[in-house]
Amino acid sequence: MSELIYKNGVEGNPSNENNSVDSFFNTLQSASTAVDKTNTRTEWVSTDHIKWSDKPLTRAWVRRENSNNVGTTYAPAAFTTVSHGNNGSTEITGLSHAFGVGDTLRYHFNTITLPNAKGIGAGAIDDYWWLKVEVQYDTGGGPVWNTLGYVTRNSFTQLRNAIGTPYPINGHRRYGISFCKVFPFSGTWTGIKVQTKSESVGMDLILQNWSQDARLIGA
């Protein structure tokens, strides 16, 4: 909303210098004729009166989940997209949701790991697996994938040396991770995906059902 500003506000000068006071009321008049239908939080008037900061609201919601109860093995040494299941891959592209400075992308991924101690007796120090979330957005130069938050490193067992009996600890555990990204710039959110890899090709990571949920929330 316009603000009433007295320019040249010094003693002896007119209080409506440069017509600032009258312009203020004229702005109110024109604003009240232009109720903005794109702003669902409008209480009565103009485009600028109510901002997203007044009442945060989800502007876009993207989700997908796999519920086929079938475990799939991921054993790549390089990051591979989690793509198994009955509803498609975690990679969802082709989105077109504009965001501005301060808008927030809120993301959650969860899955369940099945037990697999393959090879830990011989390669106890090679039992790490990694997981990361990638978000794709366009700030003017075309869509680019960026890692959301940080990359996580997890292990199958509790033993960190090659002597003794390593115990698998990952079987049937639920794994979940959430990230919020506050955009410091404007752009268009275009995609999302989850990737995983093992440190050693001798290790298998078996993931079963998963779900992901991403929301763009106004700043």
Add this chain to the structure above:
Amino acid sequence: MPYTKQFAISTGQPAIAADLIENFEDMRRYINQQVVEADLSSATVGAPEIVRGELTTFSGPEHQFTCGNGYGIFKNTKTRNYSGFSSTTKQEYAGEYADQSAAGLAPPTQQITSQILTLSNTFKRVELEHRAIVTYRAFLDVLLPQVVIPDAADTTGATIPEHRYTTFMYLSLDGGATTLANTTKGRFFDESLFSSPWAGGPSSWAGPQAQDPMRDQSIPDGYANNIPSEYYRRQYVIYKCIELAPGSYDIGVVADAHHSKGYVKTHNVTIECEYVDDNI
């Protein structure tokens, strides 16, 4: 019709206080009563704008936001906060399974093998007045202590732990009548320090092979020697975000117990409802 100023103030001239006040009063009147339907574009005002916020202290401080409801349940690890559950409500006797690896088949009797029990301190009745996105989060610290029982399957006659089956947990939206089994399943095992009677065997796990939390997926399965009991411990860490139609829902965690003693120690549950309009 729009707001109209009553007095114009000429540029370069002093603004008269009475004129300014009256112009502002015109605005107040416009906001208060003079906004007419024609001033608002169609679809400008939706359900989220109409629903009023409301504070209630009926069952602990809660606030119903204008955009939806928010709830929280937290119980710490003090013993009085433990929530118990048990498989004995269904008179399940694990020894009836002649072959645990084929437990998916019907047991030789008509005993109930699956029974859904609601877990206390996890449920909340949610009334949705409009279509909403509902997010349920929970962290439950589940403890299945070692229970030493005479076991019919133990032909040696020795008393061995119950270490043979899996307790499941799911989310439910209707008080347990149905479950979200395929997307919210959690598995829990009794914490048995088990070793010597079956040392050298394939595994200390006596339940269905596919449910062995120590499974190797190759030969041999599991590790029989002195697996620390805490390695069988699991937490129920769940997040479910779902779109729901207007109505009444009982949202919470249910258990299909297969252990005679089970506890949930820490409860940390949040439910978040956000009414959405055509924009979602």
